[in-house]
Amino acid sequence: MAINNKKMSQKLQEMINISKKMNEKEFNVLVKYLDKDKFGKTNIDYLSAEYANKNYTFQTTNEIEDNKWVKLEYAKEINKLSLILNDNVIKERIGFIRVFIYGPTGTGKTTLLNLLGNLNKSYEFETVNLERYVSSKMGQTQINFLTLAEKINSEKKRKILFIDEIDSIVLDRNTQNDVAEHSRVVSTFIKFLDSLNKDIIIFAATNVEKKIDEAIVRRFNIRIQSRKMNSDIFCNLLEEEGLNLTQYKINFFKSGLTKKEFSISDFNDFKNFYILEKTLDSKTEDIYILLDYFKHDLSFDKDEISKKQMEMLKKIGINKWQ
Numbered sequence: 313m314a315i316n317n318k319k320m321s322q323k324l325q326e327m328i329n330i331s332k333k334m335n336e337k338e339f340n341v342l343v344k345y346l347d348k349d350k351f352g353k354t355n356i357d358y359l360s361a362e363y364a365n366k367n368y369t370f371q372t373t374n375e376i377e378d379n380k381w382v383k384l385e386y387a388k389e390i391n392k393l394s395l396i397l398n399d400n401v402i403k404e405r406i407g408f409i410r411v412f413i414y415g416p417t418g419t420g421k422t423t424l425l426n427l428l429g430n431l432n433k434s435y436e437f438e439t440v441n442l443e444r445y446v447s448s449k450m451g452q453t454q455i456n457f458l459t460l461a462e463k464i465n466s467e468k469k470r471k472i473l474f475i476d477e478i479d480s481i482v483l484d485r486n487t488q489n490d491v492a493e494h495s496r497v498v499s500t501f502i503k504f505l506d507s508l509n510k511d512i513i514i515f516a517a518t519n520v521e522k523k524i525d526e527a528i529v530r531r532f533n534i535r536i537q538s539r540k541m542n543s544d545i546f547c548n549l550l551e552e553e554g555l556n557l558t559q560y561k562i563n564f565f566k567s568g569l570t571k572k573e574f575s576i577s578d579f580n581d582f583k584n585f586y587i588l589e590k591t592l593d594s595k596t597e598d599i600y601i602l603l604d605y606f607k608h609d610l611s612f613d614k615d616e617i618s619k620k621q622m623e624m625l626k627k628i629g630i631n632k633w634q
Contacts (some may be wrong), residue, residue: 471512481497
C-alpha cells in the first residue's frame with residue numbers, strides 16, 4: 313500500500329508503534345476517530361493490517377492499568393487477605409473464608425480477585441457461572457448445585473472459588489415475580505455454600521449488594537466495599553503512564569476538579585483520547601490534553617489563578633469560573 317509522503321509515513325509509523333500497545337477495543341476507538349480525509353483511507357487500512365499481525369504475547373494495557381490501580385487502591389485488603397490465605401492458624405480460627413465484594417461497576421472487583429489468585433499460587437483459582445446450573449425443571453437446580461459441590465469437594469485441592477455477578481441468581485426473594493421459584497433457588501444456593509468443605513475459599517462479587525437476599529449475604533464473613541479512585545490515585549496513574557506533568561501542573565488540575573471519583577473506564581477513556589491527540593500532534597503539552605478532556609469537570613476561582621493559568625484555560629475553551 314502506498315503511503316502519501318515522507319511526513320505521513322513517519323506519522324503512520326508512530327501510530328503503528330502506539331497501536332501495538334493497544335488491545336482491540338482501544339484500537340477500534342483510535343480508528344473510529346481518525347480523520348479519513350486527513351490521514352487517508354489507504355493509510356488506515358495499512359494501520360489495521362499491521363495491527364492484525366501484531367504479537368499478542370504481552371499483557372493488554374487494560375490489564376496493566378487495572379492491576380496498577382488495584383494495587384494502589386486496595387493495598388490493605390490485598391495484604392490482609394493474602395495473610396489470611398497463607399496462615400493456617402488464622403484460617404483455623406476463622407473456620408471458613410467467604411469474601412463478599414460489592415460496589416459500583418468499574419471499581420476493580422474482578423481484577424482484585426484475579427490479582428489475589430495470581431499472588432497466591434498455592435491455590436487453584438476457578439470461576440463458576442452459577443446461572444448455567446439453574447434449571448426450569450422442578451428439583452433439577454438442587455441436583456445440579458449439589459453435584460457441583462461434590463465435584464469441587466472431591467478434588468482435594470487448595471481452591472479459591474470465584475462467583476462473579478452473584479446477583480444473577482440470588483436477588484432478594486421479595487423483588488422477584490415468581491417468589492416461590494426464586495426462594496427455591498436461594499435455598500438451593502445456601503445448601504450449595506454450606507455443603508462445600510470449609511477449606512474451599514469463596515469469593516463473590518456484585519454491583520447491586522442491596523438487592524442480594526440477606527440470607528445469602530449473612531453466609532459471607534468478610535465483606536469488602538469496592539470504590540472508585542480519588543483524584544490522587546488518578547493522577548498517580550497518569551504519571552505512571554508517562555504523562556509529563558509537574559507537581560505544579562497536577563495541583564493546578566486538581567484545584568479545579570469538580571469530579572472527585574474516577575472509575576477505570578474514566579481512566580481508559582482518557583488514555584484513548586490522549587493517545588489520539590499525541591499521535592496527531594506530538595508537540596501538544598500533556599497538561600493541555602488533560603485540561604481539554606476534563607474541561608466539563610473543571611471550575612476555577614477566577615481570583616485564585618494566575619494570568620498565565622487563565623490564558624491556558626481560555627486557550628482550550630474553559631470559561632467556567634466559580
